[in-house]
Amino acid sequence: MLRFLIALHLALLAPLGLYADDKVDFGRDVLPILSDNCFHCHGPDANNRKAKLRLDDEASAKKTVIVPGKSGESEAYLRMIAGDPHELMPPPQSNRKASSQQIATIKRWIDEGAVWGTHWAFTKVTMPPVPAKGKFNARVKNPIDAFVFARLEKEGLSPSPPATREAILRRVKLDLTGLPPTLAEINAFRADTSPKAYEKMVQRFLESPGFGERMAWDWLEAARYADSNGYQGDGERTMWPWRDWVVRAFNANVPFDRFSVEQLAGDLLPNADVEQKLATGFARNHMINGEGGRIAEENRIEYVMDMTETMGTVWLGLTLNCCRCHDHKYDPLAQADYYRLFGFFNQTPVNGGGGSPQTEPVLNLASPIQKEQLAKLVDEVKIAADAVEVVESKLFPRPAGKQADASEAAAKLTQAIKNILALAPASRGPTQVQTLKKELPKDEAHLKTLTRLEKALIARNTFSGTFPRVMVMEEIKTPRKTFVLDKGLYNKPKEAVATNVLTQFAPLPRDAAMNRLGLAQWLVSADNPLPARVTVNRLWQQFFGIGLVKSTEDLGHQSEKPSHPELLDWLSAEFIRSGWDVQHLVRLIVTSETYRQSSKASATSLERDPQNRLLGRGPRFRMPSWMIRDQALAASGLLVDKLGGPPVNPYQPPGVWEEATFGNKRYTQGKGEDLYRRSLYVFWRRIIGPTMFFDSATRQTCSVKASRTNTPLHALATLNDITYVEAARALAERVMLDENDAEKRLDLAFRRVLSRSPTTAESSILLRGYERTRSQFASDPAAAMKLLSIGESKRDAKLDAAEHAAFTVVCNTIFNLDEALTKD
Secondary structure, rough: HHHHHHHHHHHHHHHHHHOOOOOHHHHHHHHHHHHOHHHHHOOOOHHHOOOOOOOOOOOHHHOOOOOOOOOHHHHHHHHHHHOOOOOOOOOOHHHHOHEEEEEEHHHHHHHHOOOOOOOOOOOOOOOOOOOOOOOOOOHHHHHHHHHHHHHHHHHHOOOEEEEEEEHHHHHHHHHHOOOOOOOHHHHHHOOOOOOOOHHHHHHHHHHHHHHHHHHHHHHHHHHOOOOEEOOOOEEEEOOOHHHHHHHHHHHOOOOOHHHHHHHHHHHHHHOOEEEEHHHHHHHOOOHHHHHOOHHHHHHHHHHHHHHHHHHHEEEEEEEHHHHOOOOOOOOOOOOHHHHHHHHHHHHOOOOOOOOOOOOOOOEEEOOOHHHHHHHHHHHHHHHHHHHHHHHHHHHOOOOOOOOOOHHHHHHOOOHHHHHHHHHHHHHHOOHHHHHHHHHOOOOHHHHHHHHHHHHHHHHHHHHHHOOEEEEEEOOOOOOEEEEEEEOOOOEEEEEEEEOOOOOOOOOOOOOOOOOHHHHHHOOOOOOOHHHHHHHHHHHHHHHHOOOOOOOOOOOOOOOOOOOHEEEHHHHHHHHHOOOOOOOHHHHHOOOOOOOOOOOOOOOHHHHOOOOOOOOOOOEEEEEOOHHHHHHHHHHHOOOEEOOOOEEOOOOOOOHHHHHOOOOOOOOOOHHHHHHHHHEEEEEEEEOOOOOOOOOOOOOOOOOOOOOOOOHHHHHHHHHHHHHHHHHHHHHHHHHHHOOOHHHHHHHHHHHHHHHOOOOHHHHHHHHHHHHHHHHHHHHHHHHHHHHHOOOOOOOOOOOOHHHHHHHHHHHHHOOHHHHEEEEE
């Protein structure tokens, strides 16, 4: 009967064409099937393993259920085709089922010898050969195109035509800076007919300050950056200098390996400077729980877990959080592996206690002007303290080198007063000085000098308290022991583990430090197979909307297979070869013909490849909400394009903070230029993010996966929010002052937002709407002025109110066109 079932099964599979000439590859073809269908019960997780059977381990599998070359004698295969539900694997109650194609792949693999292998992402990065010339060779601009077009040719598809010059200019400017092209850039690009006009424009964008601001946004989401701590208290913090460090690093094109090492372990570098210490704010961006009744050690363990898991997502693309409580069910990661990595971050002096929004260690940062002012205040403290010392040496005579408490005159004083007198005057605090003034016998000279010292100390402390205090990393002198925690509970330590990297990959060099610096250097070693692939994949997602591996947060066994595995490996190898040059990698992507294709899809392309995974057309997807806002501000002329500084509070509906915090936090709207800064600088309250940023990460934990939705709430914001209405009014004013003719005004508004002129049909529809709306506003001047009063910026009162209001409606419509909301 069993032989009959096997024969019938093969007969059914034969028409599927599953027996090609190429051999089955374990990592590419077999491992995903085993991971999806078998590892849940027969995988790495020892505590939940059934029947003591491991299918993630070659020796165990071949000892029990796989006979190489003989599928008919291999229990693993026979169970997959069993007719008896009690024998069938996966069992029906598991809600897992192997497809006919997957079963055929397993059979073929066994018959070919069951050659084992490694998950594709865990193999060493090597540079594959670039595909030979093919059908679309004339359009190949760099190796990216060679890989993509070879795949399209294999699938019987063709690449789309190049995008128009206007479309590609807008696309690349938004991608590289987050802002739309200016009229000057549009005109310059039109006028430049040289073969390298596009490449020259790309280079200008890469060298602009906006590049760092655009690149920083995605990194801040991965780093869970926010301006408050989270949880119910949600106290404010000043981590914004670290945010500005990120912008500077991207603009300076700091190599990604150095960029990584400094953020994970800049404080451990030899002779670490302030910038390198500041970079370690990356690890301290986690939430801080200051709620009453919390156990300090429980907090501390949570913080270390957050640091560990963020590192695992950002550089390794692994779901380490699964290993807090047990061995990973799918990836070769034991719970002990998690705590070995945990050990690297377990050595900070943070104790988890207190409600301070900025727990030690911190870095005080002052501007050059502030440092100069502080030096003067410090000098004043020294002068005042010296004066106190002179007086006290007479009131409390004592041997040289001793403090006033050693004087016989101090013998009758209380111990509290003697403790203060034991301090040098410059080391005393304002409260201690006040105590001396109150408790000591009155002496006019002493009282006068103490009062001067008190004022100097208060002035110095008050001023230094205005400096940003950035939480950074340090190491404690006596290392803590690290334990595996039962179910991840802070108070249930099991066996101790030694700090170490993942032994599944290349080990740390013998001379490497077993600390965060050693970890960081191991991560960006050319022998580590994951960080280059993970980083390249996220960058690809940034430009194409979806990674070459869709699961950007997970490149483990449960990840999607790469759509273009050779391209991913080529880019990863090139990234390493270039010295981890981020701008080089970005330039390669945006100058490729693949990126420069039109986004218009043929019926065949849409049917065969609806998500554009084969890359047969240019990227087209909804812009992130922060970019939509920045585009409106830039096109209208309202944008204050200033780098860095403290976060700002733009427009926000009343009561949002108050409701989320039970009235403990109240929103104070900014004024002037604060309303028009780039979205990167908007204050991010972790418990309730800025209301205008839909589809953005919450910044509570590490997030590297782009989220895009489309709901009516989005349109309500972009049509009615003060920012967009005011931007429409400002854009209308701008074009009205530049042009007198309505049609020319419309053309100018279109080019400022969409980088192109309107079509005849678009122009006709919008101008008819303009005339109709102008007539309505002319008959209702109050309505016109109500619209024109929205926003803090002042309008030019010389403009006709009805015309201005009507054109505001037109510009608001342009801002809300699908093309304006989409990176096309």
